[in-house]
Amino acid sequence: xxxxxxxxxxxxxxxxxxxxxxxxxxxxxxxxxxxxxxxxxxxxxxxxxxxxxxxxxxxxxxxxxxxxxxxxxxxxxxxxxxxxxxxxxxxxxxxxxxxxxxxxxxxxxxxxxxxxxxxxxxxxxxxxxxxxxxxxxxxxxxxxxxxxxxxxxxxxxxxxxxxxx
Amino acid sequence: xxxxxxxxxxxxxxxxxxxxxxxxxxxxxxxxxxxxxxxxxxxxxxxxxxxxxxxxxxxxxxxxxxxxxxxxxxxxxxxxxxxxxxxxxxxxxxxxxxxxxxxxxxxxxxxxxxxxxxxxxxxxxxxxxxxxxxxxxxxxxxxxxxxxxxxxxxxxxxxxxxxxxxxxxxxxxxxxxxxxxxxxxxxxxxxxxxxxxxxxxxxxxxxxxxxxxxxxxxxxxxxxxxxxxxxxxxxxxxxxxxxxxxxxxxxxxxxxxxxxxxxxxxxxxxxxxxxxxxxxxxxxxxxxxxxxxxxxxxxxxxxxxxxxxxxxxxxxxxxxxxxxxxxxxxxxxxxxxxxxxxxxxxxxxxxxxxxxxxxxxxxxxxxxxxxxxxxxxxxxxxxxxxxxxxxxxxxxxxxxxxxxxxxxxxxxxxxxxxxxxxxxxxxxxxxxxxxxxxxxxxxxxxxxxxxxxxxxxxxxxxxxxxxxxxxxxxxxxxxxxxxxxxxxxxxxxxxxxxxxxxxxxxxxxxxxxxxxxxxxxxxxxxxxxxxxxxxxxxxxxxxxxxxxxx
Numbered sequence: 001x002x003x004x005x006x007x008x009x010x011x012x013x014x015x016x017x018x019x020x021x022x023x024x025x026x027x028x029x030x031x032x033x034x035x036x037x038x039x040x041x042x043x044x045x046x047x048x049x050x051x052x053x054x055x056x057x058x059x060x061x062x063x064x065x066x067x068x069x070x071x072x073x074x075x076x077x078x079x080x081x082x083x084x085x086x087x088x089x090x091x092x093x094x095x096x097x098x099x100x101x102x103x104x105x106x107x108x109x110x111x112x113x114x115x116x117x118x119x120x121x122x123x124x125x126x127x128x129x130x131x132x133x134x135x136x137x138x139x140x141x142x143x144x145x146x147x148x149x150x151x152x153x154x155x156x157x158x159x160x161x162x163x164x165x
Numbered sequence: 166x167x168x169x170x171x172x173x174x175x176x177x178x179x180x181x182x183x184x185x186x187x188x189x190x191x192x193x194x195x196x197x198x199x200x201x202x203x204x205x206x207x208x209x210x211x212x213x214x215x216x217x218x219x220x221x222x223x224x225x226x227x228x229x230x231x232x233x234x235x236x237x238x239x240x241x242x243x244x245x246x247x248x249x250x251x252x253x254x255x256x257x258x259x260x261x262x263x264x265x266x267x268x269x270x271x272x273x274x275x276x277x278x279x280x281x282x283x284x285x286x287x288x289x290x291x292x293x294x295x296x297x298x299x300x301x302x303x304x305x306x307x308x309x310x311x312x313x314x315x316x317x318x319x320x321x322x323x324x325x326x327x328x329x330x331x332x333x334x335x336x337x338x339x340x341x342x343x344x345x346x347x348x349x350x351x352x353x354x355x356x357x358x359x360x361x362x363x364x365x366x367x368x369x370x371x372x373x374x375x376x377x378x379x380x381x382x383x384x385x386x387x388x389x390x391x392x393x394x395x396x397x398x399x400x401x402x403x404x405x406x407x408x409x410x411x412x413x414x415x416x417x418x419x420x421x422x423x424x425x426x427x428x429x430x431x432x433x434x435x436x437x438x439x440x441x442x443x444x445x446x447x448x449x450x451x452x453x454x455x456x457x458x459x460x461x462x463x464x465x466x467x468x469x470x471x472x473x474x475x476x477x478x479x480x481x482x483x484x485x486x487x488x489x490x491x492x493x494x495x496x497x498x499x500x501x502x503x504x505x506x507x508x509x510x511x512x513x514x515x516x517x518x519x520x521x522x523x524x525x526x527x528x529x530x531x532x533x534x535x536x537x538x539x540x541x542x543x544x545x546x547x548x549x550x551x552x553x554x555x556x557x558x559x560x561x562x563x564x565x566x567x568x569x570x571x572x573x574x575x576x577x578x579x580x581x582x583x584x585x586x587x588x589x590x591x592x593x594x595x596x597x598x599x600x601x602x603x604x605x606x607x608x609x610x611x612x613x614x615x616x617x618x619x620x621x622x623x624x625x626x627x628x629x630x631x632x633x634x635x636x637x638x639x640x641x642x643x644x645x646x647x648x649x650x651x652x653x654x655x656x657x658x659x660x661x662x663x664x665x666x667x668x669x670x671x672x673x674x675x676x677x678x679x680x681x682x683x684x685x686x687x688x689x690x691x692x693x694x695x696x697x698x699x700x701x702x703x704x705x706x707x708x709x710x711x712x713x714x715x
Contacts, residue, residue, distance in 0.1 A: 004350050004371070011351035065349055066379045095384075111395040112376055113348040113366075 005064040009034045012116050024120045026058075035060045037069075039120055043159060047128040048152045049079075052159030056088075056123070058116065068093045068110035071119065075162045078154050080130040080141040089136035092122050246466065248448035250437065250459040253424065256445055260427045267292060276402030277310055283388055284308035287431045309391070309400040310363065347372055349393060360409060362401060366394035373409045377401070381415055387422035388430075437462055438469045453477065453703070474630055475702035476637040480713070484636035488577060499570055506535050506559035509566065518546055535559040576639040583632035586665075590625055593668070597621045600672065607674050616681060620668060620688045627661040627695045634698060642712040646705055653701055657694040664691050 013034075016026055023042035028034045037058040043049030055074040061067045071093060073086040081089050094109045135141035143151045251259060260279075267289055268278050284307050285292040295304050345356045349372035361367035368376075372393070380390045390406065392399045403423060410416050428434045428445045437444045439462035446456050448466045455472030457463040464471060468478040476484070502511045505521075507528035512521065519532040520541070529538040533548040536556025541548065550556060601614040634654050641647050664687040672680050705711045 004375070007352065008350050015351075063375070063379060066376055111397075112372065112393045113395055 005060065005062055006034055008065055009060065016117060021117060021121060023124060024117075026116060026120060035062070035064075037116070038074075039116075041120065041124060041127070044124055044128045048155035049077075049127045049159055052162045054162055058119075065112040065114070067095060068114070069116070069119070071123070076158055078137070078140050078151075078158055079127065080132050080135045080137055080144050081126055082140075083136045087136070088123060088126075089134070090122055090126055092119055246448055246450050246452045246454050246456060248446055248451075248456045248466065250444045250446045251434075252459070253443050256428060256434075257420075257424050259447070260424070263287060263289065271296070274404075276404045280308045280310050280388075280400055280402060281305070283430055287427075309398050310402075349376070360405070362392055362399050362405065364392050364394070364397050364399040366392050366397055368393060370409060374411050377406055377410050377419075378412070378415050381406075381410070381419045381422065385422060387419060388426045435466055435469060438464055453706075472629065473633045475699055476633045476640075480640050481633070481636060484580075484639065487573075488580075495570055495574065499567070499574060503532070503535065504563050504566060506530050506537075506562065519548060530559070531556070535563060573639070576635045580632055580635040583628045583635070587625060587628050587632065593621050593624070594618075596668070600668075604672065604677070607672075607677065609677070613681075616685050616688070617668070620664060620684050623688045623692050623695075624661065624664055624668065627657060627664075627691050630695050630698060631658055631661060634702075637702065640713045640715070642714055644710070644712065646701075646710040650698070650701060650705075653694070653698045657691065657698050660687060660691045660694055663687055 009028075013027060020026070023044065024039065026037055026039035029036045029038050037060070039056045039058060041054045041056060043052035043054070052075075054077060057072045057074050058069045059072075060069040071088045073082055073088065077086065083089060091109050092114060130140075130144055132141045132145050140151070143154070264275055264278050264282065267282065268275060270293065271278055273281075281292055281296075281304065282289075284304070285295065343356050344353045345359060345367065346353050347359065347367070347369040349368050352369065354369045356367070359367040359369055360373055376393050377390065380386050388400065390401045391397060392401065406419060407416055410419065425436075428436055433449050433451075434445050434447055437446060437458035437460060439458065439460055442458060442460040442462060444459050446458055446466065448456055451466040453465070453467075453474050455463045455474070456466045465473055465478065468481070470478070470481065473481050498511055502513045504510065505512055505523040505526065505528055507530075508523060508526040510523060510525045512523065514521065514532055520529065520538050521532050522529050530536065531538055531541055531548050531550070534551045534553070534556035536550055536553055536559055540550060540553070597617045597620075600617050601611075604614040604617070605611060631654070634650075638647070638650070638654070641650075664684070667680070667684050667687055670676075670680065702711075
C-alpha cells in the first residue's frame with residue numbers, strides 16, 4: 001500500500017516542480033519522509049489576503065490517494081473556513097461519506113483522481129472567496145459577513161505578520 | 166347508554182370446552198391414560214413447540230394465496246398479516262429471482278437491472294411503468310447507470326466490459342495497445358490492462374482493487390460505490406466489483422453487504438431485530454399484528470419494536486418519548502408544587518409563611534387559597550378567604566392544568582405497572598416450571614400439567630396488550646366507542662389479575678382438580694377477552710371510530 005502511495009507522491013512532486021502553478025510552491029519537508037509536505041501559498045490578488053505568503057503543512061495517509069491528506073496552516077490565518085488551530089475545512093479534503101456539516105454532496109469531495117495541485121488551487125480560491133455557509137471559524141465568519149472592513153484589517157495584519165514585517 | 170347494546174357484539178364466553186375435557190379425563194382410569202400418552206406423544210410435542218408451528222402455518226398461508234382467510238371466532242375477522250422468514254441464502258435467491266423476473270421483459274445485463282430496481286426501491290411494477298411510460302434516459306441517469314451527459318443512447322446487451330469506444334472523459338487518443346496514464350497511481354499502462362465503466366474513466370486494475378477494497382472494508386459500502394473519478398456519480402455494478410476485487414474475503418464481505426442493502430431497500434423486508442438472528446422477514450401486508458421470525462422472536466413489522474397491539478407505531482414512539490422525558494419529574498411536580506395563579510410558573514414552597522411572591526412575575530398570592538394576597542392583610546399564617554371568588558377562580562384554573570397532568574399520570578402508572586409485571590416474565594416461567602414439576606410429583610401427567618405453561622403464556626400476552634392499550638387510550642378522545650373500549654379493557658384487566666392470582670396459589674392434592682378447572686377457565690376467558698379488545702380496536706381503525714388528541 002505504502003509503496004503505491006510513495007510512487008504517486010513522487011510522480012506528483014515531479015509534476016509540481018516541473019510545472020508549478022503560479023503562487024504555489026510545494027514539496028516534501030525532507031527527502032527521508034515523503035508523507036509530510038510543506039507548501040507555500042501566496043494570497044491571491046484583489047482579496048484581503050493579497051501579498052501574504054502562508055506556510056502550510058500536508059500530511060499524507062499511507063493509503064493515499066484513496067484517502068485525502070490532512071492540511072493545516074502553520075502561519076496564523078483568520079479565515080471563515082480555517083479552524084482556529086489552522087486546519088483547513090474544504091470539501092475536497094473530506095472523504096465521501098463523512099460530512100461533518102452536511103453541506104456537501106459526494107461529488108464535491110475527495111476522490112483518488114484529485115491531486116495535491118488541485119487541493120492547493122482550491123485553497124487559493126478559498127482564500128479569495130470564503131464560504132460563510134459552512135464556517136469553521138465562527139468569529140471570522142461573523143466578521144466577514146457583518147464587518148468587512150474590520151475583517152480586511154485583521155487579514156492585512158496577519159499578511160504582514162506572515163511576511164515577517 | 167350506547168355502550169350496552171354495542172357490547173353484545175362481543176359476548177362474554179359462557180362455556181369452556183376445556184372444562185369438560187379436563188373433568189372427563191380426570192375421571193378415567195389411569196391405565197387408559199398411559200395409552201393416550203403413548204399414541205399422542207407426537208401431537209403433544211407439536212403443540213409444545215408452538216413457535217415453529219406458527220411459522221409453518223403462516224408459510225402455508227403465504228403460498229396458498231391471500232384468499233385463505235381464517236374464519237375463527239369473532240364477528241370482525243381481520244386478516245392476519247401474511248409473512249414468512251427468510252434465511253440469509255434465500256434472501257439473495259429472492260433478490261436474483263426478482264431481477265430475473267424483470268429481466269424476462271427487459272433483456273438487459275443483470276447488473277443494470279439490479280441498479281434500476283434499486284432506484285425504484287425494488288418495486289417491479291413501478292420500474293416497468295417508468296421504463297415504458299417515462300423517459301428512459303432520466304431513469305437510467307437516476308439509477309446512476311449512465312453518465313449525466315451521454316451522447317449516443319445505447320443499450321447494448323454485452324456485459325460491462327472495458328469499452329474501446331472512446332468517450333469525452335477518456336479522450337480520443339485511447340486506443341487498444343496504446344500507453345495510457347492511470348489517474349490514480351500516475352503510472353503508464355497499456356490501455357488493454359485498464360478498466361472503466363460507462364462513464365469512460367479508466368484506471369489500472371491495481372488501483373481499482375485497492376479503491377474497491379477501501380470502499381468495501383473500511384466504509385462498508387456496496388450499492389453506492391461510485392467511479393473513483395471526481396464529479397462522476399456512476400455506480401460500480403456488482404459484476405464489475407466482483408471481477409476487479411482480488412481477495413476472496415473482500416468479495417465475501419461485498420456479497421454480504423449487497424444482501425443487507427437489499428433487505429434495507431426492499432419495503433417488504435425487515436431484518437429480525439433479535440440479537441444474533443440472521444433471518445429477514447418478508448411481509449406484504451404489514452399491519453399492527455406482530456410477525457414471528459423463524460427464531461421465535463416476535464416483533465412489529467412496521468417499527469421493529471416488540472409487539473405493541475393495539476397502539477399505532479407513531480403514537481407508541483410519542484408515548485415512549487413522553488415517558489422518558491418526564492414521568493418521574495411530573496410525579497414529583499404533582500406532589501410538591503402549585504402553580505402561580507398569574508403566570509402558571511410551577512412553584513415549590515420550601516418554607517416561610519403563606520404570603521407567596523412569584524419570582525418570575527412578582528405576583529403576590531396566598532399559598533392556601535391561591536387568591537391575591539392584598540385582601541389578606543396581616544393574617545400571614547392562616548387564611549379565612551378560601552371561598553372568595555378570586556381564589557376560587559384561581560383554583561379552578563389550577564385544577565385544569567393539574568387535570569391534564571393527572572390524566573397522564575393515570576395512564577402512565579397503569580402502563581408502568583403492566584410493564585413491571587411483564588419484566589417478571591422469566592420468574593413467572595420459572596415458577597410455572599417448578600409448579601409443573603410439583604404437579605408431576607403428585608402423579609399428574611406431563612401433558613396434563615401443561616395447562617400451567619399455557620396460562621402463563623396467555624397471562625403475558627394479556628399484560629402486553631393491556632400495557633399498550635393504556636398508551637392507546639391516552640391519545641384517545643372520549644366518545645361512545647371509548648366507553649366500550651374501556652369496559653373491554655377493564656374486564657380484561659380484572660380477568661388478567663385474577664388469573665395471575667390463581668397462578669400464585671399453592672396447589673395441593675385436594676385442590677388440584679378444582680384449581681386446574683379454575684385456571685383453565687380463566688385462561689380461556691382471558692384469551693377471548695384479549696381478542697375482543699383487539700378486534701374492537703381494529704374495527705375502530707377500519708371504521709374511523711377513534712379520534713386522537715393532537
